[in-house]
Amino acid sequence: MAPRSIWNGTVTFGLVNVPIKLYTATESKTVRFSEVHAKDGAKIEHRRICSKEGKEVDYDEVVKGYEVEPDKYAVLDKDEIKAAAGDRGKVVHLQEFVDAGDIDPIFYEKTYYVGSRDDADPYRLLHEALSKTGKAGVGRFTFHDREYLIAVRALGDALALHTLRFHDEVVTADDLEIDSGSRKPSQQEVQMANKLVDTLYTEFKPRDYEDTYREAVLDLLERKARGDEIDLTEQEEPEQGDDLLAALKASV
């Protein structure tokens, strides 16, 4: 089944216009619970209550306000919030290219797949060129009235669009004020640790890592549904080793 697109627009690359559609690339598989009233198992509803009147408020009576000073709000309507989205609309201009591998993982936020539309040849061209050069095109993208910094790169046969964090949204190590201690690790300790890194080296295969906790939760739910008694065991804390070198030696 063809996936449903969530956005369609045009990516430009100079005077080359690439009509595209966007698709969701990731989905959370975390087990989601709904809230119920413990007493009768009835669904919990979240209702909007006016804090002044103590009465329920219909959604169409709700407005959005930004608190400019305590208890004073600048109320913005939908169109006014739209004014902040800028005038890019449905166009993403790629005006700069960077080595995709140079973007630190810390900047990546969310990924979408980019698919081709009607006039599909320019898509293939952009894909091949990005794939051959290992570059990512950087631009801006407006989605749900919000503008994002994005990078477009080749991923397999398709293109991927990643939203990126802005530099001031990323915490730096300097902000953390990490105490470096008084003694440097010894040469021997470094060598032992390096050995351990080599011993544990393997190729990354995403399928080697299953969400075992998700499986355990689903298993718990099945046991509960059968009416099994649930064993509430305590968890153990690991022992803290004191002698760094001895611990490293024992690990290798």
Place this chain on the structure above:
Amino acid sequence: MARALWSGSLSFGLVNVPVQLVSAARDLDYHFNELHGKDNARIEQRRYCSEEDAEVLWEEVARSFDLDGKQVIVRDEELASVQPRKTRTIDVEAFVDLAGVDPIYFDHPYFLVPAGDSEGTLRAYRLLVEVMGRTERAALGRFVMRTKEYLGAMRVRDGALTLTTMRFHDEVRPTEPVPTGGKKPVKKALDNAIAVIEELSTDWDPESYTDCYRERLRRVIDDKRKRRKIEVPEPEKQPAPAPDLMAALERTLQNAKAGRDIRTRPDGDGDLSELSKEELDERAKEEGIRGRTKMSKKELVEALSDGD
């Protein structure tokens, strides 16, 4: 310093380093509150029992899951019982090439900082930074935070250990169903496209990009507060596909080489109305156009066109 979201220990072989997890991402967004339009009073979300139509306190709320149509209610203690045994530990399971991990797997970034200031902790932390900082590999390990298990990729950034939580393989959709275009490009077109990319290549410099959305939203809030008129810009129209792909590419390459705006057309100075308000402002500034800060986008386009 940032608030610790988790504390436990990072376990590397038999070495345990007490660490805390702090977020590496800062929320700088403007957040809005829901208000009652009538009296600007804050809206509160309260929980009601759908059966009894009465308010329910948080203590009376339970978690429920629909298992093939059967309602299963679980308590927090029961959920805790299935958490992995070493729940306060991140066990380093493997080292992998960072370049071999596709960014699509990255979820949220954190820093790992040493917990406490004991000499042993600081030295073990420093050892990991030193050893991991020299390799292009990332350490992988699992841990449980709140009620979820995470896979984390750890590496060194600016002398500190970072941990980025990762999506599991079945949380990443396959690319196969995505339509991926038409004809394979001819060699000349591909060569030109690559030449354009090389011409426009630059180093990744995150500081060269500012969040214009955040700035515009701040201006809108400010305007509203001072009861100024808020202008909603006209969104840019989607350009039609170029009639001749090869000609468009060649012109783009010429533009890039000449340092012109890459969307400049051969028959003139490009379509100014395709530029954003910020870009027009910039050009107006360069050309010394007076009163530009008060101009609308349309007026800027007109003023810039007159100058030529």
